[in-house]
Amino acid sequence: MTTLVDTKKLTMVQAVTDGMRVMMKEHENVIVLGEDVGQNGGVFRATDGLVAEFGENRVIDTPLAESGIIGTSIGLAMNGFKPIAEMQFLGFIYPAFNQIMTHASRIRARTLGHFTVPMVIRAPFGAGVRAPEIHSDSVEALFTGMPGMKVVVPSNPYDAKGMLVSAIEDPDPVLFLEPMRCYRSTKMDVPEGKYNVPLGKAARLQEGNDVTIFAYGAMIEVVMKAAKSAEEKGIKCDVIDLRTLYPLDKEMIAESVQKTGRAVIVHEAPGTGGLGETIMSLINDTSFLYMKAPIERVTGFDTPVPMFALEDHYLPSADRVVQAIEKVTQF
Amino acid sequence: MVEVKLHDIGEGMHEGEVIHFFVKAGDSVKVDQPLVEVQTDKVTAELPSPAAGTIKDIKVKEGDVVTVGSVILTIDAASAPSSQKGEEATESKDQPVVEKIVKAPSHTAFAGGIATLNKRVLAAPYTRKIARENGVDIEQIVGTGPGGRVTDQDVYNYIEQPSASVTEVTSDRSVEEKATASTRVYSTSEPEEIPFKGRRKQIAKKMVQSLATIPHVTHFEEIDVTAVMDLKKQLKAMDPDNKRGMNVSVAAFFVKAIQIALKDFPIFNAKLDEEKEVIRLEKNVNIGIATDSDEGLIVPVIQKVEQRNIRDIAVDMKDKITRAKTNKLKGSDLTGSTFTISNVGPLGSIAATPIINHPEVALMAFHKTKKTPVVIGDEIVIRSMMNVSMSFDHRVADGATAVMFTNRVKELIENPYFMTLELI
Numbered sequence: 001m002t003t004l005v006d007t008k009k010l011t012m013v014q015a016v017t018d019g020m021r022v023m024m025k026e027h028e029n030v031i032v033l034g035e036d037v038g039q040n041g042g043v044f045r046a047t048d049g050l051v052a053e054f055g056e057n058r059v060i061d062t063p064l065a066e067s068g069i070i071g072t073s074i075g076l077a078m079n080g081f082k083p084i085a086e087m088q089f090l091g092f093i094y095p096a097f098n099q100i101m102t103h104a105s106r107i108r109a110r111t112l113g114h115f116t117v118p119m120v121i122r123a124p125f126g127a128g129v130r131a132p133e134i135h136s137d138s139v140e141a142l143f144t145g146m147p148g149m150k151v152v153v154p155s156n157p158y159d160a161k162g163m164l165v166s167a168i169e170d171p172d173p174v175l176f177l178e179p180m181r182c183y184r185s186t187k188m189d190v191p192e193g194k195y196n197v198p199l200g201k202a203a204r205l206q207e208g209n210d211v212t213i214f215a216y217g218a219m220i221e222v223v224m225k226a227a228k229s230a231e232e233k234g235i236k237c238d239v240i241d242l243r244t245l246y247p248l249d250k251e252m253i254a255e256s257v258q259k260t261g262r263a264v265i266v267h268e269a270p271g272t273g274g275l276g277e278t279i280m281s282l283i284n285d286t287s288f289l290y291m292k293a294p295i296e297r298v299t300g301f302d303t304p305v306p307m308f309a310l311e312d313h314y315l316p317s318a319d320r321v322v323q324a325i326e327k328v329t330q331f
Numbered sequence: 332m333v334e335v336k337l338h339d340i341g342e343g344m345h346e347g348e349v350i351h352f353f354v355k356a357g358d359s360v361k362v363d364q365p366l367v368e369v370q371t372d373k374v375t376a377e378l379p380s381p382a383a384g385t386i387k388d389i390k391v392k393e394g395d396v397v398t399v400g401s402v403i404l405t406i407d408a409a410s411a412p413s414s415q416k417g418e419e420a421t422e423s424k425d426q427p428v429v430e431k432i433v434k435a436p437s438h439t440a441f442a443g444g445i446a447t448l449n450k451r452v453l454a455a456p457y458t459r460k461i462a463r464e465n466g467v468d469i470e471q472i473v474g475t476g477p478g479g480r481v482t483d484q485d486v487y488n489y490i491e492q493p494s495a496s497v498t499e500v501t502s503d504r505s506v507e508e509k510a511t512a513s514t515r516v517y518s519t520s521e522p523e524e525i526p527f528k529g530r531r532k533q534i535a536k537k538m539v540q541s542l543a544t545i546p547h548v549t550h551f552e553e554i555d556v557t558a559v560m561d562l563k564k565q566l567k568a569m570d571p572d573n574k575r576g577m578n579v580s581v582a583a584f585f586v587k588a589i590q591i592a593l594k595d596f597p598i599f600n601a602k603l604d605e606e607k608e609v610i611r612l613e614k615n616v617n618i619g620i621a622t623d624s625d626e627g628l629i630v631p632v633i634q635k636v637e638q639r640n641i642r643d644i645a646v647d648m649k650d651k652i653t654r655a656k657t658n659k660l661k662g663s664d665l666t667g668s669t670f671t672i673s674n675v676g677p678l679g680s681i682a683a684t685p686i687i688n689h690p691e692v693a694l695m696a697f698h699k700t701k702k703t704p705v706v707i708g709d710e711i712v713i714r715s716m717m718n719v720s721m722s723f724d725h726r727v728a729d730g731a732t733a734v735m736f737t738n739r740v741k742e743l744i745e746n747p748y749f750m751t752l753e754l755i
Binding site: 289 | 457
């Protein structure tokens with residue numbers, strides 16, 4: 001059975017806005033707060049038009065104090081609101097780290113389940129848009145090591161809206177990371193109404209039997225390009241968009257590597273302490289005996305993201321990914 | 332202190348008998364110097380020294396049977412580098428440079444020796460998984476991948492290659508008798524004892540295993556070998572010095588005839604896998620040649636006979652039988668047979684009930700050739716006649732099939748020019 005739905009072509013940032021709009025319409029207790037999110041529409045215009053539609057009581061411009069934004073959101077969430085807090089850049093989240101680590105992520109455990117913190121923290125992240133260094137940080141691993149909070153990263157407009165809806169509906173705090181490079185890089189048909197893309201489920205973007213590539217966010221475009229080059233050389237890649245970084249979709253990761261016996265993990269965050277290490281452990285725990293070659297990682301370097309002139313050298317390129325694919329297949 | 336252990340010399344051996352020590356405690360040894368001679372169930376091998384040093388402690392006696400992994404002796408390797416230092420210190424500056432170069436590698440060899448003792452197999456986890464699932468000890472496999480890594484294909488090849496086994500000898504003289512004939516003393520009243528171990532024990536084990544599991548049936552046939560012997564003579568006459576390799580043995584024709592007949596009756600070139608309930612028809616025809624040696628029965632294998640001509644077979648067979656008799660076969664010479672023949676004719680014998688080389692399905696023994704009056708048409712003529720005994724596994728094949736197979740072998744040997752139709 002085919003169900004026809006109305007769609008419109010949206011960029012990722014427009015899909016994010018649409019997701020918030022749909023949920024604010026449906027639930028009066030959904031509110032947005034952050035720096036310049038009101039009249040200004042947010043640093044990337046993600047909240048554009050929301051204040052006009054829902055008023056200043058639900059779209060709140062805050063002082064420049066990330067710890068205050070998150071602390072306030074935690075209190076609102078515990079008292080019946082569903083706040084969506086915007087960080088202008090993920091790299092600006094550090095002052096709020098204490099609020100997230102010591103309260104947001106563990107109130108459910110601390111109160112033995114009596115209270116939850118149903119809030120969403122939206123944060124643009126990643127390099128590749130020529131922003132200065134702290135603006136470009138990929139520090140998602142700081143939060144994937146924080147039990148109690150989900151960390152999700154869409155890589156396209158459809159997933160962005162559907163996952164944001166799921167994040168807002170989730171009873172626990174969700175860090176919703178938006179890859180800046182994907183904000184306006186592509187348009188896609190996005191359903192107009194409400195729909196869910198489930199959290200905790202990865203997506204298989206391409207089917208192949210030779211090697212599995214794991215990536216997320218802005219790296220999806222890079223690995224798809226690499227997978228195409230590999231295919232010209234006769235190597236068929238299983239490409240998995242992880243989408244949710246915590247909790248990981250362990251079943252799909254294991255299923256794919258057990259099929260291919262080879263894995264390449266790609267992320268732009270530094271290799272040390274990066275999510276790639278967690279995935280390697282997971283593969284070791286579930287699929288060691290299936291592995292035909294050591295796992296390869298293509299990551300950013302163990303340095304802060306450099307100034308923009310060097311940004312392209314820092315970021316994993318399709319060429320580097322192809323080299324890794326060849327390395328694992330020729331082992 | 333370096334422990335010299337009995338390592339697996341090849342093909343998954345479990346134990347070996349210490350035949351002879353070349354060294355005694357206190358001797359100083361160099362790397363690769365032979366230390367001890369060990370008899371396994373298939374070969375006699377010398378274990379070389381993994382390190383330079385002084386023999387410290389010999390843990391076993393000659394005649395002892397030791398299991399793989401047991402320490403045979405220890406070497407005080409610490410003495411080697413210091414003595415070398417001493418040598419170097421006393422070396423005059425006038426000594427040729429070459430001398431120093433020769434000495435230097437001993438350190439490298441020392442390290443290599445240790446590494447050999449503590450063998451680490453390189454293999455990906457998936458490769459190990461395949462090996463484990465097939466009950467294969469990955470340490471027995473020689474890797475062909477980069478850096479000697481065992482690849483998936485190496486494991487598959489190893490699985491396909493059945494382990495070497497020995498078969499019954501249809502010789503009419505006893506190996507024990509031969510081994511002891513010169514030393515037997517008739518004047519004593521005490522019975523003489525011969526140790527029942529090593530290859531003899533291994534042969535016994537194989538025989539029991541084969542006879543206990545396979546319901547044997549043997550049938551007999553007589554074959555007129557006059558034509559093939561005439562052909563051999565003609566070939567020899569054309570190449571008296573064997574410069575063109577035309578001087579081939581009659582047995583090589585037998586091997587080829589068997590292989591051609593196996594093509595028509597592949598059920599005899601097979602293995603019964605009871606566990607999986609399948610009869611596995613082998614792709615290649617590898618003929619084991621039951622050979623009598625001073626150490627007992629041994630079965631070198633002529634590989635892939637279907638891809639080889641009669642001259643090749645003759646050369647290979649001669650080489651392997653010679654090496655079998657001088658105990659110089661390698662492990663790889665003894666593996667992979669799919670059908671075994673026992674050519675006892677040169678020793679005598681007119682008939683036998685050979686025991687199959689388990690887990691093969693059949694074995695054919697060729698007996699003595701003698702000139703016999705036979706009736707051809709209505710005339711009595713003298714022909715060279717030979718009996719064959721064909722033992723087969725009655726679980727896998729029936730008598731009629733075995734008779735048809737033997738008839739085909741007979742037809743080919745009696746009319747050797749038929750084989751020209753099968754040339755590849």
